[in-house]
Amino acid sequence: MPRPPHPASAPRERELSPRVRRAAAAFTSFVALAATSLAAGPVAADSFAGPCALERTSAHHSEGLDTWNSAYPKPVDRLDAVMVFLSFPDSEPLATPGQLAADHFPATSEFFHRASYGRFALTVHPGKHWIEMPEPSSSYEIQRDWPTQKRGAYLRDALAAADPSVDFSRYDVVYFVADPDAPGVDSDATKVVNFDRPLRADGTDLRRIVTVFERHPPDRNVLAHETGHVFDLPDLYHRPSDGKGDWDTHVGDWDVMGSQFGLAPDLFGWHKWKLGWLDEQQVTCVQGTGDSLLSLEPIAAAPERGQLGGKRLAVVRTGRDSAVAIEARGRTGNDRETCTEGVLIYRVHTDSASGHGPVEVVDAHPDSGACWDSSVYPELADAPVQVGESRTVPGERIRVQVVSQSKTGTWTVKITT
Numbered sequence: 001m002p003r004p005p006h007p008a009s010a011p012r013e014r015e016l017s018p019r020v021r022r023a024a025a026a027f028t029s030f031v032a033l034a035a036t037s038l039a040a041g042p043v044a045a046d047s048f049a050g051p052c053a054l055e056r057t058s059a060h061h062s063e064g065l066d067t068w069n070s071a072y073p074k075p076v077d078r079l080d081a082v083m084v085f086l087s088f089p090d091s092e093p094l095a096t097p098g099q100l101a102a103d104h105f106p107a108t109s110e111f112f113h114r115a116s117y118g119r120f121a122l123t124v125h126p127g128k129h130w131i132e133m134p135e136p137s138s139s140y141e142i143q144r145d146w147p148t149q150k151r152g153a154y155l156r157d158a159l160a161a162a163d164p165s166v167d168f169s170r171y172d173v174v175y176f177v178a179d180p181d182a183p184g185v186d187s188d189a190t191k192v193v194n195f196d197r198p199l200r201a202d203g204t205d206l207r208r209i210v211t212v213f214e215r216h217p218p219d220r221n222v223l224a225h226e227t228g229h230v231f232d233l234p235d236l237y238h239r240p241s242d243g244k245g246d247w248d249t250h251v252g253d254w255d256v257m258g259s260q261f262g263l264a265p266d267l268f269g270w271h272k273w274k275l276g277w278l279d280e281q282q283v284t285c286v287q288g289t290g291d292s293l294l295s296l297e298p299i300a301a302a303p304e305r306g307q308l309g310g311k312r313l314a315v316v317r318t319g320r321d322s323a324v325a326i327e328a329r330g331r332t333g334n335d336r337e338t339c340t341e342g343v344l345i346y347r348v349h350t351d352s353a354s355g356h357g358p359v360e361v362v363d364a365h366p367d368s369g370a371c372w373d374s375s376v377y378p379e380l381a382d383a384p385v386q387v388g389e390s391r392t393v394p395g396e397r398i399r400v401q402v403v404s405q406s407k408t409g410t411w412t413v414k415i416t417t
Contacts, residue, residue, distance in 0.1 A: 052285035052315040053273075054323055054350045061234035061354040064321075065274040071207060072232040073172045075112065075120045076276050081173035081227075083126040084162045090136035091182035095216045100177055101126035103216060104223040111224045111256075114333045115267050116277040117303055122227070125171070130179070131161050137182035142213060144188035151193065155209060159199055169202040173230055175223075177212040189213045190222060192229040221260040233257050233271055234354030251361050252380030254329070254344060258359075259376045266300040266334035268359065269313035269327040270348055284314045292415045293403075296326070296343065300333035301409060310410070316398050316417055321351040324362075324393055326400055328411040329384055339371035342384025343402050343413055345393060364391040 056064030068074055083104075085097040105124045112122050133154075140154045141147065158176050168174065178185050190213050198205035210226050229235075236258035237247045253262035255271065272278045286292045296311050303309030314326040325348055330341045345362040352358040364385040369378035385391050390401035403412040 050280075050285070051287060052283070052317045052323060054317070054321060054348065057321060057351045059351050059353040059356075059358070061229070061232055061358070062350050063234065063270065063274070063348050063352075063358045064350040065270075068276075069232055073230065074276060075116065075122070075231045077119075078121045078123055079172040080170060081122060081124045081175060082166060082168070082171040083124060083175045083177055084158070084166055085127050085130050085177050085179075086158055086161070087130040087132050087179045088135070088137035088182045089132060090138065091179060093130055093179045094181045095179075097127055097130060097177075100180070100216060103214065103218050104212075107221075108223045108227060111221065111265075111334060112227070114300070114302065115272065116275070117309065119277050120275075122173070127166070131165065133157055133161055137179070138184035140184070142178070142184055142189050143186045144191075146189055151211075155193065155199070155211070159201055159206070163201050167202050168206060169204040173210070173227065174206060174208075175210045175212050177214075180214060180216050185213050187213050187215050187218075190226060192226050219260050221256050221262075221265050224265070225256050225260045228257050228267070228271075229354075231275060233267075233274075234358050236359050237355065238357060239355055246377060248377035248380070250357050251346070251359055252377035252383065253339065253375055254346075254361055254380070254383070255359070256334075261376050263371065263375055263381070264300075264329055264335040264338035266329075268325070268346065269299045270315075270325050270346075270359070272299070273313060278312055279308055282308060282310070282312045284311055286314055286316045286415050286417060289417055292417070294413050294415065296328040296411045296413055298328045298330035298332055298335070298341075298409055298411075300335040301330065302333060314413070314415060316396075316415065318347075318396055318398075321349060323348045324396060324398055326413065326415065328409075328413075330409050332409070339375055339381040340384055342386045343400060343411055344384045345391060345400055347393075362391065362393055364389065 053066045054064045055066045056062045073079055083101055087093050109122045112120055134157050141150045192208050192210050194208045198207045236251045236255055238250050248259055251258035253264045255268045256265035273283055284294055294314055297309055299312050316324045318324055325346050327344055329335055329344050331338055347360045349358050361380050361383050363380055363383045365382045368382055370382040372378045375381040385400055385402045387402050387405050390399055392399045399416040401414040403414055405411050
């Protein structure tokens, strides 16, 4: 699929070719956990949020968050990443390793620092020299839907070439960065490769490697998206089976795991809860029937120094493997370029695999759109509920009304179940 230009540089009409997306190969299996039944009773705002913490299922990158899949590094405190720069004998690199490292860092680290409210630091250790691969670049047939045999040969050769000079036991995340100007290097092939059987180097199991083939300069936020897969986050885009149509119908601009081009790329509150960046006190589980009045801080807003911040996420469980999530989105942090502000509603399905709709945004304005010149999917750019408006979630007995917004950006929301 051809890569489209950045949306800010090319106005987008209603009918355009889909944005480029990355799809991670699904080799790792998950353990299915038994679900607990919901308890009925009067409405309650449970700060512990235990009953709303959906169970992790066997779906690839399941959105369940009752337990953490230990096959993935959890992004809390600090993780160390290494960037290995790979050249080929048939091409002299035009860029230096330092220039390619600067394409992605510190931007990627800063994205996660803001998204985690300073609770997570991704520290990168870029190589200073090119490491030459044993075969010409064209021999690997690098492409988006890469044949397993060719991709395996590339990774084995890359690991063998890098191992003498890189101590892989020191790192939690591995980026193999190819010379973007070598013949046959396809930027669409950037993705995370998960191994059914991990590769072994320096006494360490390598269960996944991020293969980077980005142009110089690269797509914005592309490495934040791919690194999200390393932390067990799913693809939120929809890839049409025939390769035609729009890829962004599920979440649009909302969350970098849907689009690296999104205007509001901060991670959903559900993802921040899953990754351990939201405390139980910041998540409200709404149960029973009746009205619940809540104050929600914008999900992308940084808390005051030394404080956790207020409520960020409200959840209504709707089934064994499903929930409706409610959060506020405003022009701050990673969302500073958002098209619209308001209270966003979305569905979560823990039994839906990566790329198959695990999250779906509920459009509060289904008959309109916004930011047609810059949004990846204008139909959802105006999805949030505005002050004075209410929206009933289709198919559910859940209504969300936005009562007010304070001068400091806090949104007062009434949730009726």
